[in-house]
Amino acid sequence: MARNGCRKIVIVNGHGGNEHLLPFFAQVQLQTPHDYVVYVYRWPGATGADRPYKPGPKELPTPVKARRRNTLVAAPGLVHMDRAQSESGADLGRLHLPEGVYTGIWWYASFPNHYSGDGSLATRELGEYDTKVEVGAIAEVIRAVKADSEGAKLQQQFYEDAKHPLNTKQ
Numbered sequence: 471m472a473r474n475g476c477r478k479i480v481i482v483n484g485h486g487g488n489e490h491l492l493p494f495f496a497q498v499q500l501q502t503p504h505d506y507v508v509y510v511y512r513w514p515g516a517t518g519a520d521r522p523y524k525p526g527p528k529e530l531p532t533p534v535k536a537r538r539r540n541t542l543v544a545a546p547g548l549v550h551m552d553r554a555q556s557e558s559g560a561d562l563g564r565l566h567l568p569e570g571v572y573t574g575i576w577w578y579a580s581f582p583n584h585y586s587g588d589g590s591l592a593t594r595e596l597g598e599y600d601t602k603v604e605v606g607a608i609a610e611v612i613r614a615v616k617a618d619s620e621g622a623k624l625q626q627q628f629y630e631d632a633k634h635p636l637n638t639k640q
Contacts, residue, residue, distance in 0.1 A: 472505070472506040476508065477506045477507070477622065478616070478621075479506055479509065480511060480612060481508065482511050482512075482513075483513075483606070493510055495508070496508045496509070500625070505622070507618075507621045507622050509621070512531070513604055513607050513608070525616050540593045540597050540604075541596040541597070543597035550590070551589075551590065554588070554589035554590035555588070555589075556585040557582060558585075559587045561580045561586065562579070564579045565579040565580070596628045
């Protein structure tokens with residue numbers, strides 16, 4: 471992208487599982503000086519914690535994973551609602567570690583079927599609502615990144631300071 475003139479690159483993480491990798495990737499970009507800035511955005515519903523939903527007269531009793539709702543809008547032919555309850559999406563909570571301890575197996579420990587929530591509650595209306603909210607949030611992020619004039623300056627200052635690490639103020 472930088473070879474094609476992009477100086478601000480936004481990576482949108484729309485799915486759980488990459489929430490540690492993508493920020494690490496953005497940090498690794500500082501290893502070699504360059505004239506572009508990498509931004510990573512993960513919207514709040516990306517890891518299964520859904521936003522409140524109240525576009526209609528009734529609320530949902532159980533959270534539904536956002537991806538299943540969006541798929542009803544983006545690719546309805548891929549959705550098989552008749553299979554929605556064939557596997558459990560319950561959190562089994564099989565790891566009992568103190569807060570702040572991470573292991574790569576965290577998702578499997580909670581959701582061995584690689585499925586969370588109750589997809590049978592998904593509707594096209596919910597998918598349209600989620601899509602509208604997510605597109606609006608991404609548009610807001612893009613506007614903020616376009617307006618950002620400090621990121622590139624600070625990154626260049628970082629590169630200059632990194633050339634002489636012993637000269638930093640103590």
